Amino acid sequence: MRIDDLRIDFATEHGWADVVNGVSFEIGGNEIVGLVGESGSGKTVTGLSVLGLVPSPPGRRSGGHIWFRDTDLTAMSPHRLRGIRGNEVSMIFQEPMTSLNPAFTIGDQIAETYRRHRGVSRKSGMHRAAEMLDMVGIPNATARVRDYPHELSGGMRQRAMIAMALCCDPQLLIADEPTTALDVTVQAQILDLLVSLRDELGMGVIFITHDLGVVAEVCDRVVVMYAGEVVETSPARDLFSRPRHPYTEGLLSAMPQLGSRSGRLASIAGRTPEPWAMPTGCRFGPRCPYSEHECTTGPIPLRSTGVDRQARCVRTDELDLRGAQ
Amino acid sequence: MSQQIVSSQPLVEVKDLSVTFSKKRLFKPTRVVRAVNGVSFEIAQGETLGLVGESGSGKSTIGRALLKLVPMESGSVRFDNTELTTISRAEMRRMRRRMQMVFQDPYSSLDPSATVAASISEPFRVHEGLSAKQAWSRVQELLEVVGLRPSHANRYPYEFSGGQRQRVAIARALALTPHLIVCDEAVSALDVSTQNQVINLLEDLRDEFDLSYLFIAHDLAIVRHIAHRVAVMYLGHIVESGPAERTYQRPAHPYTQALLSAIPIPNPERSNRAGRILLRGDLPDPANPPSGCPFQTRCPYAMDVCREVMPAMTAVDGGGQVACHLQTAGPELNGRSLMDADVEVVR
Amino acid sequence: MSADTAMMREPSVQRPTAPGIKRFLRRFASNKLAITATVLLGVLITTSLAAPLLAPYPPEAIDVVNRLAGPSPEHWLGTDSLGRDTLSRLMHGGRVSLAAAAFAVSIAITFGVPLGLIAGYLGSWVDWIMGRGADVLMTFPAVILAIAIIAATGPGLVNAMAALGVVYAPRLFRVVRGATLAVREETYVEASVSIGTPAYSIVTRRVLPNILSPLLVQISLMLAAALLAEAALSLLGLGVVPPTPSWGNLLGRGFTEIRTTPLLVWFPGIAIALATLCFNLIGDGLRDSLGRETRKGD
Numbered sequence: 024m025r026i027d028d029l030r031i032d033f034a035t036e037h038g039w040a041d042v043v044n045g046v047s048f049e050i051g052g053n054e055i056v057g058l059v060g061e062s063g064s065g066k067t068v069t070g071l072s073v074l075g076l077v078p079s080p081p082g083r084r085s086g087g088h089i090w091f092r093d094t095d096l097t098a099m100s101p102h103r104l105r106g107i108r109g110n111e112v113s114m115i116f117q118e119p120m121t122s123l124n125p126a127f128t129i130g131d132q133i134a135e136t137y138r139r140h141r142g143v144s145r146k147s148g149m150h151r152a153a154e155m156l157d158m159v160g161i162p163n164a165t166a167r168v169r170d171y172p173h174e175l176s177g178g179m180r181q182r183a184m185i186a187m188a189l190c191c192d193p194q195l196l197i198a199d200e201p202t203t204a205l206d207v208t209v210q211a212q213i214l215d216l217l218v219s220l221r222d223e224l225g226m227g228v229i230f231i232t233h234d235l236g237v238v239a240e241v242c243d244r245v246v247v248m249y250a251g252e253v254v255e256t257s258p259a260r261d262l263f264s265r266p267r268h269p270y271t272e273g274l275l276s277a278m279p280q281l282g283s284r285s286g287r288l289a290s291i292a293g294r295t296p297e298p299w300a301m302p303t304g305c306r307f308g309p310r311c312p313y314s315e316h317e318c319t320t321g322p323i324p325l326r327s328t329g330v331d332r333q334a335r336c337v338r339t340d341e342l343d344l345r346g347a348q
Numbered sequence: 349m350s351q352q353i354v355s356s357q358p359l360v361e362v363k364d365l366s367v368t369f370s371k372k373r374l375f376k377p378t379r380v381v382r383a384v385n386g387v388s389f390e391i392a393q394g395e396t397l398g399l400v401g402e403s404g405s406g407k408s409t410i411g412r413a414l415l416k417l418v419p420m421e422s423g424s425v426r427f428d429n430t431e432l433t434t435i436s437r438a439e440m441r442r443m444r445r446r447m448q449m450v451f452q453d454p455y456s457s458l459d460p461s462a463t464v465a466a467s468i469s470e471p472f473r474v475h476e477g478l479s480a481k482q483a484w485s486r487v488q489e490l491l492e493v494v495g496l497r498p499s500h501a502n503r504y505p506y507e508f509s510g511g512q513r514q515r516v517a518i519a520r521a522l523a524l525t526p527h528l529i530v531c532d533e534a535v536s537a538l539d540v541s542t543q544n545q546v547i548n549l550l551e552d553l554r555d556e557f558d559l560s561y562l563f564i565a566h567d568l569a570i571v572r573h574i575a576h577r578v579a580v581m582y583l584g585h586i587v588e589s590g591p592a593e594r595t596y597q598r599p600a601h602p603y604t605q606a607l608l609s610a611i612p613i614p615n616p617e618r619s620n621r622a623g624r625i626l627l628r629g630d631l632p633d634p635a636n637p638p639s640g641c642p643f644q645t646r647c648p649y650a651m652d653v654c655r656e657v658m659p660a661m662t663a664v665d666g667g668g669q670v671a672c673h674l675q676t677a678g679p680e681l682n683g684r685s686l687m688d689a690d691v692e693v694v695r
Numbered sequence: 696m697s698a699d700t701a702m703m704r705e706p707s708v709q710r711p712t713a714p715g716i717k718r719f720l721r722r723f724a725s726n727k728l729a730i731t732a733t734v735l736l737g738v739l740i741t742t743s744l745a746a747p748l749l750a751p752y753p754p755e756a757i758d759v760v761n762r763l764a765g766p767s768p769e770h771w772l773g774t775d776s777l778g779r780d781t782l783s784r785l786m787h788g789g790r791v792s793l794a795a796a797a798f799a800v801s802i803a804i805t806f807g808v809p810l811g812l813i814a815g816y817l818g819s820w821v822d823w824i825m826g827r828g829a830d831v832l833m834t835f836p837a838v839i840l841a842i843a844i845i846a847a848t849g850p851g852l853v854n855a856m857a858a859l860g861v862v863y864a865p866r867l868f869r870v871v872r873g874a875t876l877a878v879r880e881e882t883y884v885e886a887s888v889s890i891g892t893p894a895y896s897i898v899t900r901r902v903l904p905n906i907l908s909p910l911l912v913q914i915s916l917m918l919a920a921a922l923l924a925e926a927a928l929s930l931l932g933l934g935v936v937p938p939t940p941s942w943g944n945l946l947g948r949g950f951t952e953i954r955t956t957p958l959l960v961w962f963p964g965i966a967i968a969l970a971t972l973c974f975n976l977i978g979d980g981l982r983d984s985l986g987r988e989t990r991k992g993d
């Protein structure tokens with residue numbers, strides 16, 4: 024899949040706010056791409072737009088294309104998009120309770136999704152549900168298909184959600200902060216599950232998170248977003264060892280360290296700009312320790328900084344930025 | 349550093365604290381949850397105790413019990429040598445000026461219909477009988493202490509970001525220069541960078557006002573920086589406690605080890621995925637705790653004795669205590685030593 | 696942290712203003728229906744209040760020549776069977792009707808709001824007892840109960856409206872109690888408890904302002920209902936005693952002439968419908984514009 028110069032605006036009291044501004048990246052099969060950035064940077068909106076789920080109004084797509092294999096999802100009729108959603112491309116969310124229907128058993132909901140796309144019988148739908156629950160590691164799956172969402176723990180619900188998303192063998196999974204609401208122990212289980220499912224099923228995964236630790240664990244490639252723009256894309260290893268954008272450096276240095284506790288914790292000065300009051304020039308400029316006059320003059324283009332790497336920084340070649348410790 | 353602090357008279361002394369919630373249900377037996385079960389700990393003046401554990405393990409309940417916001421079932425809570433469980437309402441109200449709380453969700457802990465000034469001046473109004481006008485200059489000072497602008501006083505919470513709101517909540521907690529602040533997941537809802545700013549602020553304030561914190565978090569990495577000592581909770585019990593240094597480097601309880609190894613490391617070069625202790629399953633239903641050791645159902649080293657007998661607290665080399673049978677009943681498990689060799693079994 | 700270090704001292708800081716109210720007004724103003732209703736209601740209320748000054752004739756003045764007349768330059772809305780000017784009587788009647796509705800609702804507020812706050816905040820047995828009391832009162836249909844109370848105390852507008860107020864009180868109690876129960880669980884209430892704020896202060900300063908939106912909505916809807924109830928009771932001769940006009944008894948008297956002069960029913964009917972509609976529209980407008988501001992990202 025390829026996202027090409029995607030632009031999404033939201034109507035606010037202050038006029039149109041460009042919440043996603045010219046985002047482009049690619050994702051191959053069998054690849055986990057991390058989409059990282061602070062809250063409000065537009066990660067969720069980018070993810071939603073792939074499936075045409077951005078609420079409209081207040082949202083609107085003001086430009087760009089989303090290519091899924093050779094079709095443009097943005098040009099597709101809502102009806103055909105529904106056929107793709109949950110089938111070839113599916114999505115899981117931070118809080119599974121909001122996307123599971125409390126009135127139906129999880130088995131019913133998985134079976135329903137499967138039947139809608141595959142048109143099979145009720146019985147084989149339920150069979151598939153049990154099979155999927157088993158695959159995502161819910162013990163005693165044949166009995167648990169009859170559980171209602173509220174009867175499951177947070178971790179189990181997220182597993183059920185993953186089972187539902189994967190029941191039609193999607194080629195692309197969009198996971199929006201799937202572990203943020205979970206405890207670290209359960210997060211470790213879910214991450215493990217996602218990686219092994221990816222290996223098994225060979226799908227592409229867009230993994231949205233604000234936690235670079237999680238990115239380091241599971242992602243092959245990383246797209247860093249700031250204030251609606253992609254500021255850096257890179258293979259995960261290179262990003263951590265040598266970031267090419269000051270914002271990435273800031274994020275890395277702010278990560279809590281288990282080893283030492285000396286000195287003060289690092290943080291990025293200031294706060295993210297409001298989407299209706301973006302600075303001219305580099306959007307990170309006002310918070311950037313390396314900002315210079317040339318950073319404020321106009322929009323900064325993404326430039327190539329190495330093999331499969333790009334950064335949106337005019338000074339990227341002069342700067343020697345620190346990686347993860 | 350922590351040793352010196354502990355040697356002085358503790359500010360907070362909790363002994364055998366238990367808190368039980370019961371919820372009546374239609375057509376079903378009443379659900380009784382013992383959220384906190386026989387917990388003891390101390391906090392010295394100027395010291396920070398980190399309280400960690402999975403959600404639902406009873407951390408918030410301990411914090412709220414300290415401030416008498418939930419009814420205690422049994423046990424004793426002493427604050428500066430006053431027994432809180434038996435004092436009158438009026439006396440407790442006077443005590444409240446010395447102990448404050450900062451809550452997890454900065455979006456719900458401030459009254460949305462009150463200005464920042466009204467929220468911060470509430471303690472002055474209650475305890476010093478000052479009107480909002482009289483407290484005005486103190487509010488301005490407090491805003492400056494927590495790094496906000498004095499002009500923010502007239503604003504409403506919805507105009508602020510999460511980090512700024514948390515600063516307002518901290519300003520309110522600081523208003524009467526308390527001795528103890530219970531920080532219940534005070535930074536958990538914030539972005540890392542903002543999180544660090546708030547922790548730096550809390551550390552500065554601790555040094556300036558000689559504050560004690562009970563710092564509650566489910567994320568061990570955050571606690572690492574701020575806490576002198578750590579207590580690890582599981583299903584209403586403290587299963588391990590000790591100096592932060594020792595607990596993080598040589599965790600003595602298998603649960604602490606699992607928690608630590610589950611933290612993702614933000615560096616692919618040093619990833620610990622291979623050596624990770626993956627816990628099976630979830631936290632058991634707190635209304636239906638397992639017999640024996642509470643961790644027994646998920647413990648990779650569980651022995652027969654663990655299923656029957658609740659382990660007692662034993663001292664750990666390097667400081668602190670742990671409740672685990674491996675400490676007392678034979679740690680050799682198929683030749684694999686559970687504790688790293690440098691942790692010795694006491695007794 | 697440049698946000699902190701670059702912070703400037705701002706010398707003069709003014710006293711609190713209320714951006715919350717400004718925000719509410721802005722949102723309310725953007726609701727065209729609600730604004731129209733407010734303006735219309737304002738006109739109705741001022742003309743009614745100023746009836747002695749504005750009305751072309753005193754309400755009881757009889758024009759023997761022009762009885763049951765249609766609209767004319769002298770009598771814009773015509774006259775009734777005694778030759779009294781309909782416009783003047785409508786304006787004076789509005790005074791009585793609107794005041795009666797306001798009176799009934801203020802009685803309901805006096806009982807319903809404090810009791811609802813107490814029951815919702817204290818909970819346990821206090822709540823249980825008050826709740827059962829409200830249940831009992833609510834099982835009676837409002838107008839029937841009012842009629843029963845009037846049967847015991849004798850007719851008259853004050854009695855009728857006091858009765859109605861008592862009947863409405865449990866509804867307000869329910870709304871306030873429910874909203875209080877929800878607010879009581881909010882962390883900011885727990886924060887106030889942890890500060891040591893006394894319960895009375897928490898209820899008036901923390902709970903009340905935060906339940907204002909459902910309360911105002913309910914009050915405006917209740918005003919509409921009270922207006923209709925006044926009309927119903929006066930129509931049945933249980934409210935205002937003639938010859939004092941109210942929209943309800945104007946409507947009632949109009950029915951006696953409905954064959955010959957249907958306009959006598961139309962005008963008070965329209966006045967009642969219009970005022971009721973205005974209250975309802977304002978209630979809806981309040982509901983929409985008092986809703987919480989959505990969360991802002993960090």
Ligand SMILES: Nc1ncnc2c1ncn2[C@@H]1O[C@H](COP(=O)(O)OP(=O)(O)O)[C@@H](O)[C@H]1O
Nearest residue numbers: 033042061062063064065066067068081298992
């Ligand atoms: N439904 C919506 N209405 C208005 N603004 C929205 C809506 N959804 C998101 N936004 C705005 O879009 C921006 C990006 O949001 P989001 O994609 O959720 O960020 P992230 O997922 O990176 O935290 C934010 O500034 C947010 O306020």
Ligand SMILES: Nc1ncnc2c1ncn2[C@@H]1O[C@H](COP(=O)(O)OP(=O)(O)O)[C@@H](O)[C@H]1O
Nearest residue numbers: 369381383402403404405406407408409410634
């Ligand atoms: N007010 C309450 N009523 C009933 N049960 C509660 C209440 N507060 C907490 N509990 C229960 O007590 C246990 C511990 O909760 P809590 O102290 O909030 O855990 P933590 O803060 O560690 O996540 C949980 O099982 C929770 O469901």
Ligand SMILES: [Mg+2]
Nearest residue numbers: 066067068200
């Ligand atoms: Mg998001």
Ligand SMILES: [Mg+2]
Nearest residue numbers: 407408409533
């Ligand atoms: Mg908690």
